[in-house]
Amino acid sequence: MRLxxxxxxxxxxxxxxxxxxxxxxxxxxxxxxAAVQTLVDAGAKRADSVSELAxxxxxxxxxxxxxxxxxxxxxxxxxxxxxxxxxIVDLSTSGPSAAQRIGAELGRRGxxxxxxxxxxxxxxxxxxxLTIMISGEDAAYHDVRLALEAIGKNxxxxxxxxxxxxLMKLINNTLCAVSAISAFxxxxxxxxxxxxxxTMLDVINVSSGQSFAxxxxxxxxxxxxxxxxxxxxxxxxxxxxLCLAEAERLGVTxxxxxQTRQFIAFALSQGYGDQDYGxxxxxxxxWAGTQFGTQTAQEPVA
Ligand code: NAD
Numbered sequence: 001m002r003l004x005x006x007x008x009x010x011x012x013x014x015x016x017x018x019x020x021x022x023x024x025x026x027x028x029x030x031x032x033x034a035a036v037q038t039l040v041d042a043g044a045k046r047a048d049s050v051s052e053l054a055x056x057x058x059x060x061x062x063x064x065x066x067x068x069x070x071x072x073x074x075x076x077x078x079x080x081x082x083x084x085x086x087x088i089v090d091l092s093t094s095g096p097s098a099a100q101r102i103g104a105e106l107g108r109r110g111x112x113x114x115x116x117x118x119x120x121x122x123x124x125x126x127x128x129x130l131t132i133m134i135s136g137e138d139a140a141y142h143d144v145r146l147a148l149e150a151i152g153k154n155x156x157x158x159x160x161x162x163x164x165x166x167l168m169k170l171i172n173n174t175l176c177a178v179s180a181i182s183a184f185x186x187x188x189x190x191x192x193x194x195x196x197x198x199t200m201l202d203v204i205n206v207s208s209g210q211s212f213a214x215x216x217x218x219x220x221x222x223x224x225x226x227x228x229x230x231x232x233x234x235x236x237x238x239x240x241x242l243c244l245a246e247a248e249r250l251g252v253t254x255x256x257x258x259q260t261r262q263f264i265a266f267a268l269s270q271g272y273g274d275q276d277y278g279x280x281x282x283x284x285x286x287w288a289g290t291q292f293g294t295q296t297a298q299e300p301v302a
Contacts, residue, residue, distance in 0.1 A: 001057060001058050001059050001147075002025045002026075002027065002056065002057045002059075003019060003024050003025065003026050003027070003057055003058075003059050003060070003061060003147060004026070004027045004028070004029070004047070004053045004056065004057035004059070004060040004061065004080070004085070005019065005026055005027070005028045005029075005031060005039075005044075005060075005061050005062070005063075005064050005090070006028070006029050006030065006050055006053065006055070006061075006062045006063075006064065006073055006080065006266065007058065007063040007064040007065075007073075007091075008028060008030040008032065008036060008038070008039060008063075009030070009032075009035070009063065009065070010122050010125075010229070010230065010231070011063050011091070011118065011122060011125045012030070012033055012035075012062075012063035012064075012091070012124040013038060013039070014122065014125035015018055015061070015063060015091065015111035015118075015125055015130075015151045016028055016039050016044065016061075017038075017039065017042050018125075018128050018150050018151055019061075019147060019150050019151070020039065020042045020044050021042070021150075022150035022243065023152065024147060024261040025045075026039070026043075026044040026045065027044065027045045027046075027047050027051065027053050027056050027057055028040070028044045028045070028046065028047065029046075029047040029048070029052070029053045033171070033214065033237040043205065049078065050073055050078060050079055051078035051079070051082060051083060053080070053083075054078075054079070054080045054081075054082060054083025054084065054085050054235050056083075056084070056194060057083075057084070057085060058084065058085060058086050058087065059085065059086070059087045059088070059089065059136055059143070059144060059147070060085045060087075060088050060089070061081045061088075061089040061091055062074065062088070062089070062090055062091065062092060063091040063092050063168075064092045064094075065092070065235060065238075066092075066094070066145055066238060067092075067094040067095050067097075067098035067242070070081040070090060070092050070094040070098060070102065070275065071098060071101075071102060072190070074088060074090070074102050074113075075102055075105045075106065076104065078150050081105070081106050081109055081111055082109075084110065084213055085111060086110070086111055087111065087112045087113075087114065087140050087143060087144060088106060088111060088112070088113050088114070089113075089114045089144050089147070090113065090114070090116060090117075090150070091113055091116050091117065091118055091132075091151075092117065093117045093166070093169050093170070093173065093235075093238070093242075094117075094166060094258060095163075095166050095170065095242035095245070095246070096162075096163030096164070096166040096167045096170075096246055097163070097245070097246070097249075098166075099113070099115045099135075099162050099163040099165075099166045100162045100163045102116070103136070103162040104162075110157070112136065112137050112139075112140035113136055113140075113162065113164055114134060114135075114136040114140050114141055115133075115135045115136050115138075115163065115164070115165040115200070116132050116133070116134050116144075116148060116149070116165060117130045117132075117133050117165055117166055117168075117169035117170065118130040118131065118132050118133075118152060118169075119133070119173075120152070121230055121231060122230045122231075123150075123230075125151070125172075128151060128152065129152070129153040129154075130151055130152035130153065130154075131152060131153070131154040131155075131156070132148055132151065132154070132155050132156070133156050133158060133165040133166075133168045133172075134148070134151035134155060134156060134157045134162060134165050135157070135158045135159055135160065135162060135164040135165035135166075136160065136162065136165075137160060138157075141157055142278050155166075163286070165245060169239075170239055170242050170243035170246060171243065173236065173239035173240070173243070174239065174240050174243040174244075174254075174257050174260070176212055176213070176236075177236050177240050177257075177260050177277075178256055178257060178260045179211035179212065179213050180211075180212075180213035180217060180252065180277065180280075181260050181263055181264070181280065183204075183211060183213040183214050183218060184213075184280060184281040184284050184292075185284050186209070187200055187201075187218070187281070187292050188281065188284040188285055188288050188290060188292055189288070190292075191285075191288075191290050191291065191293075192216075192288050192289075192290040193205060197223050197292050197293040198223060198293075201214055201218060201219055201223060217278060218278070218281075219221075221276065222278045222281055222292065222293060222297040223291060223292070223293035224294075224295065225293055225294060225295040225296075226295075226296075227275070227276055227278050227279050228276065229276050230276050230278075231276060231277055231286065232273065232274055232276060232277070232280070233264060233267055233268060233272045233273055233274075233275055233276070233277045233280060234268065234273035234274065234277065236264060236277045237261070237264045237265065237268055237273070238262065240257060240264060241261060242263045243257065244257060244258065244261055263280075264277075264280070266283070267280050267283055270283065281292055283291045
């Protein structure tokens with residue numbers, strides 16, 4: 001099956017490259033021509049628009065920033081859903097409501113939507129070790145499974161109900177946000193009191209306060225003050241907002257996640273939207289008048 005890929009950003013670039021490397025015939029498009037050229041150099045074929053791509057492939061994969069953009073690219077005029085494509089895989093975090101609405105519209109056009117949001121960050125995307133949460137028609141999943149196996153290591157099929165995988169992903173990312181923000185405030189407290197930053201991480205990571213933030217994010221990106229661009233605060237904000245909207249729709253109260261959302265909204269108002277969310281520790285540092293960690297001479301992790 002000839003594949004198309006739209007959205008060659010922090011995540012999509014690595015995923016598309018892995019598909020090329022695994023021998024899939026791939027046509028790519030992104031608004032950023034430099035990203036397209038990188039994939040062309042890796043063996044992919046360039047399309048000059050979504051509609052050009054849509055007429056050359058049977059299956060289109062997308063990894064795009066927001067539900068609105070996913071909507072436009074999939075079911076907008078000249079979108080992926082207007083060409084010869086019969087199956088679309090949405091690797092973006094676009095939320096259950098968008099998945100249900102877009103899936104229904106694609107269904108009316110005879111196109112199957114496989115919901116496949118991912119977790120594992122840019123490092124996981126590059127290494128092909130992503131977790132992929134999948135929902136949609138069983139047969140459609142079966143048809144795209146080989147492609148997904150080139151991208152991820154842990155594949156979870158969560159059933160046929162549209163949007164279920166998206167909800168799973170939102171729950172995961174909201175937990176990630178809550179634990180990262182609470183780790184930031186705790187570690188800044190320790191730094192102000194004179195505890196050594198690395199020692200704090202060493203203690204926490206063999207104790208009950210351990211999380212993805214303390215074991216991976218902060219050791220790789222924060223304690224050495226490298227703050228590599230991996231996952232923007234604006235995208236994290238989008239995920240927590242989508243999760244809370246779903247909670248409200250289902251009558252579920254999430255006060256802790258609400259607090260986290262308010263903190264991230266404040267961070268966005270202070271200009272952190274385009275920065276990796278590791279930078280949000282600087283807000284707590286500013287309030288406390290201290291710094292957690294120091295810049296090392298090492299090359300920052302990519
Ligand atoms: P990104 O902003 O780095 O990349 C998005 C890409 O989409 C860009 O290259 C952009 O040019 C392209 N794009 C935007 N509009 C387009 C359009 N209309 N047509 C074609 N291309 C278009 O975003 P990202 O960090 O790669 O995230 C993509 C999705 O994956 C998001 O939904 C995000 O929540 C999710 N995600 C990201 C991470 C991460 O660590 N960055 C991890 C898991 C999931």
